[in-house]
Amino acid sequence: MSFFKGFAVTGKLPFKPRVTVQYPEEKKPKAERFHGRHVLNRYEDGMEKCIGCELCAGVCPARCIYVRGADNPPHDPVSPGERYGFVYEINFLRCIHCDMCVEACPTEAITESKLFEFSFVNREDAIYTKAELLVDDEGNPRQLPWEDWKPGDERNTSAWVRATSPSGAASLEGRPLWSAELGFGVRAPERGQSDPSSADYPAENDLSLREMVPGQLRAVHVSDRRPERGRSGPAEGDG
Numbered sequence: 001m002s003f004f005k006g007f008a009v010t011g012k013l014p015f016k017p018r019v020t021v022q023y024p025e026e027k028k029p030k031a032e033r034f035h036g037r038h039v040l041n042r043y044e045d046g047m048e049k050c051i052g053c054e055l056c057a058g059v060c061p062a063r064c065i066y067v068r069g070a071d072n073p074p075h076d077p078v079s080p081g082e083r084y085g086f087v088y089e090i091n092f093l094r095c096i097h098c099d100m101c102v103e104a105c106p107t108e109a110i111t112e113s114k115l116f117e118f119s120f121v122n123r124e125d126a127i128y129t130k131a132e133l134l135v136d137d138e139g140n141p142r143q144l145p146w147e148d149w150k151p152g153d154e155r156n157t158s159a160w161v162r163a164t165s166p167s168g169a170a171s172l173e174g175r176p177l178w179s180a181e182l183g184f185g186v187r188a189p190e191r192g193q194s195d196p197s198s199a200d201y202p203a204e205n206d207l208s209l210r211e212m213v214p215g216q217l218r219a220v221h222v223s224d225r226r227p228e229r230g231r232s233g234p235a236e237g238d239g
């Protein structure tokens with residue numbers, strides 16, 4: 001009897017939905033907060049977000065980031081700050097994709113894409129330099145010959161940074177607290193953090209900074225959330 005029961009189980013399987021896909025030609029959607037290959041982001045005007053502060057390198061438990069900052073050229077600044085990331089390298093033979101660098105970064109310069117399909121045949125290729133990490137003039141990651149990007153992958157480079165409701169504060173749920181990105185504007189909150197059906201926070205449609213600022217950012221007052229520390233305004237003689 002158990003013999004026929006076993007056949008019955010097998011016989012039902014062809015009529016059930018398949019859970020496998022034809023990988024790598026076909027890929028399943030990756031998790032919203034999946035940690036993949038890094039990118040260095042730029043502001044909407046094309047300036048680099050990295051200010052060369054080296055916090056990411058300092059916090060990295062695998063010691064795989066090498067950053068050197070330099071003063072911005074006064075007449076041709078690379079970033080809006082005083083300094084910019086002159087050298088930026090990540091050794092992907094060491095990286096454990098913990099995203100501590102992403103958390104430490106004060107300017108949202110370094111984030112992770114969803115790409116994990118990349119491999120190397122020599123150590124040199126495993127060390128990504130700024131030329132490879134910095135997004136292109138459209139704001140998309142540069143796609144290297146040994147990486148397997150699929151259409152749509154290039155859009156998902158900062159989702160988990162766009163988690164809202166920091167510290168569990170429900171009043172901040174769905175309010176963007178991040179800056180605009182080249183080619184994308186102010187990205188919508190990641191799915192699941194706010195109602196994806198809400199017209200104010202469409203999960204699929206990112207808004208430009210111009211569209212987002214009047215509706216959302218003016219309602220957020222940093223001083224309401226964080227006590228002032230140190231100097232709170234321009235010192236005498238400043239600009």
Ligand code: SF4
Pocket residue numbers: 059060061062063064065090094095096097098099100101102
């Ligand atoms: S993800 Fe973690 S291990 Fe990789 S570079 Fe960032 S801090 Fe270092």
Ligand code: SF4
Pocket residue numbers: 049050051052053054055056057067085104105106107108109110
């Ligand atoms: S990526 Fe962020 S944390 Fe790292 S040096 Fe640049 S600004 Fe600093």
